[in-house]
Amino acid sequence: MLFNSIEFLIFLPIVFFLYWFVLNKNLRLQNTLLLVSSYIFYGWWDWRFLPMMFATTLIDYFVGLGLQKLQDEKRRKLLLGISVVLNLGLLAFFKYFNFFIDSFVTAFTLLGKPIEITTLRIILPVGISFYTFQTMSYAIDVYKRKLEPTKDIVSFFTFVSFFPQLVAGPIERATNLLPQFYKKRTFEFDKAVDGMRQMLWGLFKKIVIADKCAPFVSDIFADYTHFSGSTLLLGAILFTIQLYCDFSGYSDIAIGSARLFGFRLMQNFAFPFFSRTMPELWTRWHISLTSWFQDYVYFPLGGSRNGKWKKVRNIFIVFLLSGLWHGANWTYIFWGFVFALYLLPSLLSDSRAVMTKTVAEGKIFPTFKEFFQVLGTFMKVVLITIFFRVKNIHEGFEYVRIMFSKSILHFPEVYPVKTFIFIAFFFIAEWLQREKQHALEIDKYKIPKVVRWSFYYCLIIIIVFYGGNQQEFIYFQF
Amino acid sequence: MKRFLKLVAIFGAPILVFFICLEMIVRTVPNDYSYKRNYIEQHGKKIEILILGSSHGLYCVNPSFFSRYTFNTSQEYQSLKYDKFIFDKYKDSLTSLRAIIIPISYFSLFYELEQAEGNYRIKNYCIYYGCKYHLSVKNSLEIANGRSMLHLKMAKKYLFNNGDEIFCTKSGYGTMYQNTPTYDVDKTGQLAAERQSTYPIENLGPNLERLNAMIEDCAKRHVKVYLFTPPSWPSYTKHLDKNRLEILDREMKTIVQKYPNVQYRSFLEDSSFVKSDYRDSYHVNEIGAEKLSKMINDDLGL
Numbered sequence: 010m011l012f013n014s015i016e017f018l019i020f021l022p023i024v025f026f027l028y029w030f031v032l033n034k035n036l037r038l039q040n041t042l043l044l045v046s047s048y049i050f051y052g053w054w055d056w057r058f059l060p061m062m063f064a065t066t067l068i069d070y071f072v073g074l075g076l077q078k079l080q081d082e083k084r085r086k087l088l089l090g091i092s093v094v095l096n097l098g099l100l101a102f103f104k105y106f107n108f109f110i111d112s113f114v115t116a117f118t119l120l121g122k123p124i125e126i127t128t129l130r131i132i133l134p135v136g137i138s139f140y141t142f143q144t145m146s147y148a149i150d151v152y153k154r155k156l157e158p159t160k161d162i163v164s165f166f167t168f169v170s171f172f173p174q175l176v177a178g179p180i181e182r183a184t185n186l187l188p189q190f191y192k193k194r195t196f197e198f199d200k201a202v203d204g205m206r207q208m209l210w211g212l213f214k215k216i217v218i219a220d221k222c223a224p225f226v227s228d229i230f231a232d233y234t235h236f237s238g239s240t241l242l243l244g245a246i247l248f249t250i251q252l253y254c255d256f257s258g259y260s261d262i263a264i265g266s267a268r269l270f271g272f273r274l275m276q277n278f279a280f281p282f283f284s285r286t287m288p289e290l291w292t293r294w295h296i297s298l299t300s301w302f303q304d305y306v307y308f309p310l311g312g313s314r315n316g317k318w319k320k321v322r323n324i325f326i327v328f329l330l331s332g333l334w335h336g337a338n339w340t341y342i343f344w345g346f347v348f349a350l351y352l353l354p355s356l357l358s359d360s361r362a363v364m365t366k367t368v369a370e371g372k373i374f375p376t377f378k379e380f381f382q383v384l385g386t387f388m389k390v391v392l393i394t395i396f397f398r399v400k401n402i403h404e405g406f407e408y409v410r411i412m413f414s415k416s417i418l419h420f421p422e423v424y425p426v427k428t429f430i431f432i433a434f435f436f437i438a439e440w441l442q443r444e445k446q447h448a449l450e451i452d453k454y455k456i457p458k459v460v461r462w463s464f465y466y467c468l469i470i471i472i473v474f475y476g477g478n479q480q481e482f483i484y485f486q487f
Numbered sequence: 488m489k490r491f492l493k494l495v496a497i498f499g500a501p502i503l504v505f506f507i508c509l510e511m512i513v514r515t516v517p518n519d520y521s522y523k524r525n526y527i528e529q530h531g532k533k534i535e536i537l538i539l540g541s542s543h544g545l546y547c548v549n550p551s552f553f554s555r556y557t558f559n560t561s562q563e564y565q566s567l568k569y570d571k572f573i574f575d576k577y578k579d580s581l582t583s584l585r586a587i588i589i590p591i592s593y594f595s596l597f598y599e600l601e602q603a604e605g606n607y608r609i610k611n612y613c614i615y616y617g618c619k620y621h622l623s624v625k626n627s628l629e630i631a632n633g634r635s636m637l638h639l640k641m642a643k644k645y646l647f648n649n650g651d652e653i654f655c656t657k658s659g660y661g662t663m664y665q666n667t668p669t670y671d672v673d674k675t676g677q678l679a680a681e682r683q684s685t686y687p688i689e690n691l692g693p694n695l696e697r698l699n700a701m702i703e704d705c706a707k708r709h710v711k712v713y714l715f716t717p718p719s720w721p722s723y724t725k726h727l728d729k730n731r732l733e734i735l736d737r738e739m740k741t742i743v744q745k746y747p748n749v750q751y752r753s754f755l756e757d758s759s760f761v762k763s764d765y766r767d768s769y770h771v772n773e774i775g776a777e778k779l780s781k782m783i784n785d786d787l788g789l
Contacts, residue, residue, distance in 0.1 A: 014625065015624050015625050015628065015631035016623070016624055016625065019624060029488060196488045196491070198488075198490055198491050201491050202491070202494070205495075462498065465498070469502065473635045474635050474636045474639065475636065476633065476635075
């Protein structure tokens with residue numbers, strides 16, 4: 010089920026009503042309702058993959074209990090190994106099988122020994138990369154004794170399949186989300202209203218910005234050899250904005266709808282387009298994945314403890330894996346590689362380039378220096394995001410080559426004026442609210458109700474009447 | 488909680504009322520689907536030749552040039568699945584039927600509306616024809632399929648100017664092309680051919696089954712089936728997938744051999760169609776449609 014669909018518009022109030030009005034006195038029944046709703050939500054897309062999600066959840070549930078029971082470290086390690094191999098095995102089969110076969114065949118062909126192996130027609134189960142990482146983190150945390158395994162099977166199943174964040178994150182840690190299923194939830198008016206606002210902003214980003222950019226991006230990338238450099242640059246910028254609005258829009262809706270049920274999910278995007286440096290960007294973009302890799306790959310590899318070169322190596326490993334996580338294509342791996350390269354100067358100079366404070370904190374306008382830092386970081390992201398969209402690396406380089414040709418000085422052939430206006434509005438709103446959790450986090454005591462409601466109605470009118478054609482969320486394919 | 492529900496109700500009520508009204512108005516506005524359904528239901532007994540199909544039926548075959556009472560039920564993006572649905576729904580009421588015409592375009596045997604860009608049209612079959620293939624909330628409501636600005640314009644046009652959304656003649660021939668520009672036929676071919684070559688080959692089996700079922704049904708009713716591949720300009724045909732063309736050719740030959748009530752003719756590279764007959768590289772314009780319709784009428788010999 011898509012968040013931006015009529016089905017979800019009906020589904021959400023029904024679950025909400027049953028949750029707070031029918032089953033509100035029984036925590037276990039509330040959790041069971043969330044579990045059933047989550048399986049319906051997932052099965053709406055393709056019910057055939059429900060047994061697989063059920064099986065992986067069941068395995069990790071028992072792995073958790075087993076890890077608690079076992080005292081022998083070797084046997085504990087073995088059990089964790091089984092869990093990791095099973096989880097990654099499923100992910101590898103569904104997501105990477107054909108990629109590895111293709112790469113294998115290409116490698117042999119390049120060596121002058123062509124071989125023929127047929128690939129399989131495999132449908133990628135939506136959200137597999139997200140829930141697999143979530144269950145894996147549970148098993149690892151239990152193994153490391155950071156977390157008590159749960160005996161409450163309903164809570165665990167609901168934690169894995171919790172519908173707001175099931176198919177595209179945020180990738181929640183068991184340490185944050187699982188305990189929330191044990192405690193009785195009370196309805197909080199302010200949080201629920203804020204959740205609704207966050208959902209509204211998420212819908213605006215997805216339907217008005219991302220879906221409006223989508224057709225222009227598709228046209229430009231599909232026929233990039235016939236456009237001028239300036240149009241290709243515009244295409245790359247629009248795609249970067251589309252990608253962010255699509256994914257962060259999903260996260261906003263996920264976080265907002267979880268709030269309606271009394272849950273607090275982690276922030277997944279913290280206005281990354283206003284980052285001054287690449288390291289800062291990575292503390293603001295897809296935070297749940299970045300921190301996952303940090304905790305379960307970077308730190309176990311030694312992090313920054315064993316000298317500069319080990320740190321560089323670890324960063325490269327993390328970013329290459331992060332690229333591979335996004336998809337079974339060399340373009341994603343290259344994308345990860347270049348991001349690691351971007352981080353290299355700060356790694357080598359040992360500068361503490363991660364800026365914890367928001368740019369121009371407490372001010373309306375940034376300084377010239379901050380402005381150009383933000384612009385520079387944004388353009389670096391735009392450049393590498395091209396590889397996120399093209400079919401292969403060669404096409405990506407060709408795109409960049411044409412983009413930087415003389416025709417970059419021409420007037421673009423494509424100039425979606427209405428979309429530009431909405432994008433400008435989006436940037437202004439995000440800039441003004443960059444110190445908050447989301448762009449519609451409004452202090453109700455500062456702004457009169459009439460103004461607030463008029464603004465919400467305007468947003469709804471824009472979403473309904475000026476939104477683009479319904480598109481799937483880009484991150485569903487990951 | 489009560490405060491929250493009250494707030495949501497007060498905030499949401501105007502939106503809900505607005506959309507209910509919009510849905511009711513949009514459904515009232517006459518459109519191609521409701522017009523064609525009403526026409527068949529009212530004049531079904533008189534129809535002697537029924538045209539089915541996608542845009543190749545809608546814009547390329549004009550009932551005005553047939554010597555028998557002809558009606559065109561085709562729609563843009565209509566697949567064989569929905570051709571069969573319409574035929575099955577009305578076959579018993581078409582008591583004078585002597586022939587059905589189905590365009591079998593280069594892509595028809597591999598094409599499904601459900602997988603196409605224009606799949607929001609499925610709701611038209613659900614709402615206006617009572618089709619239950621994909622019954623869902625989305626397919627039961629006009630407003631659930633986006634295009635709200637268009638709906639608002641439709642409602643305004645209907646309420647203030649009594650305007651409708653019918654873009655076909657009385658006999659169902661599509662007129663939308665008359666108000667839209669003609670494309671450069673030399674430039675429009677390649678992209679379309681490439682796009683249409685990506686339709687899944689797995690759809691061949693189900694589509695052949697549908698076609699065979701319709702033909703067998705027609706045979707029982709002593710109704711002729713005229714299949715044709717529409718004319719296309721070289722900028723389109725030269726980019727078509729040879730393998731798919733071979734499949735099309737093979738399957739059409741098999742059908743013609745198997746069923747005596749079937750006639751098939753490929754106009755794909757028919758040289759009698761010149762550049763000025765085309766609206767784009769794979770659709771003829773009104774002039775081309777007249778030519779094609781007369782040729783089909785002659786072939787039928789009814």
